Amino acid sequence: MKxxxxxxxxxxxxxxLKKKKNVNFNIGDRIAIVEELNRQYDRAEIEAKVAAxxxxxx
Amino acid sequence: xxxxxNLEDLxxxxxxxxxxxxxxxxxxxxFYIKERFDFHFQKSKTFIGEVxxxxxxxxxxxxxxxxxxxxxxxxxxxxxxLFSSEFENIDQFERKIKDNDKSYLGYIxxxxxxxxxxSISRARLKLLKEQFGLTDEERNIIYIPVKVHIxxxxxxxxSFPFIAQDNVVTVCAHADILMLSKYMFKKFNFNLIEIxxxxxxxxxxxxxxxxxxxxxxxxxxKVLEKNRYNPxxxxxxxxxxxxxxxxxxxxxxxxxxxxxxxxxRSDLCVLMVLSTHIVLIGGYFYKNNEKYYIIYxxxxxxxxxxxxxxxxxxAAIKKEKLExxxxxxxxxxxxxxxxxxxxxxxxxxxxxxxxxxxxxVIKDIIEQKYEGVDNLSYKATLIDSVLLKRKIxxxxxxxxxxxxxxxxxxxxxxxIGFSVIDATAHKNDIYYSPIIRFEExx
Numbered sequence: 467m468k469x470x471x472x473x474x475x476x477x478x479x480x481x482x483l484k485k486k487k488n489v490n491f492n493i494g495d496r497i498a499i500v501e502e503l504n505r506q507y508d509r510a511e512i513e514a515k516v517a518a519x520x521x522x523x524x
Numbered sequence: 525x526x527x528x529x530n531l532e533d534l535x536x537x538x539x540x541x542x543x544x545x546x547x548x549x550x551x552x553x554x555f556y557i558k559e560r561f562d563f564h565f566q567k568s569k570t571f572i573g574e575v576x577x578x579x580x581x582x583x584x585x586x587x588x589x590x591x592x593x594x595x596x597x598x599x600x601x602x603x604x605x606l607f608s609s610e611f612e613n614i615d616q617f618e619r620k621i622k623d624n625d626k627s628y629l630g631y632i633x634x635x636x637x638x639x640x641x642x643s644i645s646r647a648r649l650k651l652l653k654e655q656f657g658l659t660d661e662e663r664n665i666i667y668i669p670v671k672v673h674i675x676x677x678x679x680x681x682x683s684f685p686f687i688a689q690d691n692v693v694t695v696c697a698h699a700d701i702l703m704l705s706k707y708m709f710k711k712f713n714f715n716l717i718e719i720x721x722x723x724x725x726x727x728x729x730x731x732x733x734x735x736x737x738x739x740x741x742x743x744x745x746k747v748l749e750k751n752r753y754n755p756x757x758x759x760x761x762x763x764x765x766x767x768x769x770x771x772x773x774x775x776x777x778x779x780x781x782x783x784x785x786x787x788x789r790s791d792l793c794v795l796m797v798l799s800t801h802i803v804l805i806g807g808y809f810y811k812n813n814e815k816y817y818i819i820y821x822x823x824x825x826x827x828x829x830x831x832x833x834x835x836x837x838x839a840a841i842k843k844e845k846l847e848x849x850x851x852x853x854x855x856x857x858x859x860x861x862x863x864x865x866x867x868x869x870x871x872x873x874x875x876x877x878x879x880x881x882x883x884x885v886i887k888d889i890i891e892q893k894y895e896g897v898d899n900l901s902y903k904a905t906l907i908d909s910v911l912l913k914r915k916i917x918x919x920x921x922x923x924x925x926x927x928x929x930x931x932x933x934x935x936x937x938x939x940i941g942f943s944v945i946d947a948t949a950h951k952n953d954i955y956y957s958p959i960i961r962f963e964e965x966x
Binding site: 483497499500503520 | 695741
């Protein structure tokens with residue numbers, strides 16, 4: 467076997483899209499949500515780092 | 525150099541193995557090795573043994589074993605080459621075996637120490653489809669190219685850089701750092717971490733770094749950080765890393781399997797820690813629509829637990845089985861699962877933040893722009909932008925950073941398009957920094 471990746475067969479079916487006529491999307495109102503969710507993850511990460519200080523792997 | 529029909533004969537050779545006269549040790553060691561490398565040893569009919577100055581062993585020797593009173597312990601290992609074809613002597617080998625001969629199955633090295641469980645050092649066994657039962661369905665498996673020379677013949681093949689612990693200087697934590705490092709060094713030219721680098725990078729609690737009592741997770745992260753591996757670190761209760769919520773409404777969730785898949789698609793390997801043991805995840809694949817993960821376990825401890833007492837160094841484990849195992853450990857002992865994934869230098873926009881951007885912003889943009897796309901899902905891959913530009917001509921004209929997120933969008937199982945997102949973006953910047961593109965699939 468020469469290269470494991472070269473013979474990957476990916477059978478992907480393509481679906482064609484139809485555009486909607488009236489698009490009204492305001493990206494600005496999402497900033498506060500993105501910031502809040504990122505803060506949630508920051509808190510989870512700090513919790514993980516604290517746990518890492520005492521967790522022994524052998 | 526000796527040619528033999530079985531492993532025991534090589535171990536009984538005075539010039540190759542220092543404990544050649546200890547029959548009980550040889551019997552146990554041969555059984556131990558054959559059991560753990562079952563697939564390759566079952567196929568092997570001829571073995572070539574040679575004295576081999578191995579980089580990993582010479583480090584261990586100079587740090588510890590050379591100082592011991594036991595003067596049988598030498599500074600070289602026994603390297604055993606495996607062949608599925610039969611030949612009796614060097615003449616026959618030269619006549620029958622060609623360069624890159626298909627019958628060559630790779631090699632293992634055996635440390636010259638009188639303990640069974642610490643004896644295996646390296647294994648560079650050929651990755652073969654049949655070993656894990658790979659099919660033509662989607663798969664992402666990590667490997668390195670290997671080049672071996674025997675009696676003037678050259679053998680090139682792909683393998684996983686497996687290293688096992690010696691239980692004295694190194695335990696599973698060191699062995700997994702060494703495996704991860706060897707892979708990243710060969711694949712992406714990262715700094716090569718060796719055992720002395722690990723010892724230099726850590727402080728110890730009892731005044732002695734070796735013999736080792738194990739590494740604290742923070743020490744593993746420190747070793748990787750110091751050597752510019754920029755490790756991403758995740759903690760999960762059973763399988764759930766985080767559930768993003770707003771006003772008690774679930775927005776998205778991050779699962780260990782999502783994180784593992786993204787890493788493997790991006791050619792990064794994953795260290796998984798659970799219940800004081802660490803294993804390396806070296807790939808996933810589908811077989812008959814069922815998902816499997818390839819696990820490298822240098823003490824075979826978890827593989828044995830998951831695969832009904834089969835003591836293997838590597839195995840394909842069904843996703844459901846792995847999931848059940850993580851849940852059982854969490855339910856029984858409240859022990860969490862930890863993932864450590866190395867990342868590239870110029871990469872700042874991490875997967876947890878990407879999920880937020882995709883779920884909160886981009887998914888809605890696509891849903892509002894097109895009809896009938898309300899059941900959207902995505903697959904993210906961190907990719908070198910040069911490779912992506914070569915693959916997709918329509919985006920080759922855009923200026924891009926070194927690494928980008930390539931997101932494939934699906935409705936049910938049909939691909940509808942892709943997005944490219946700047947992997948150097950700031951996590952809260954949704955206006956300027958990310959190159960947010962969506963192109964319809966052609």
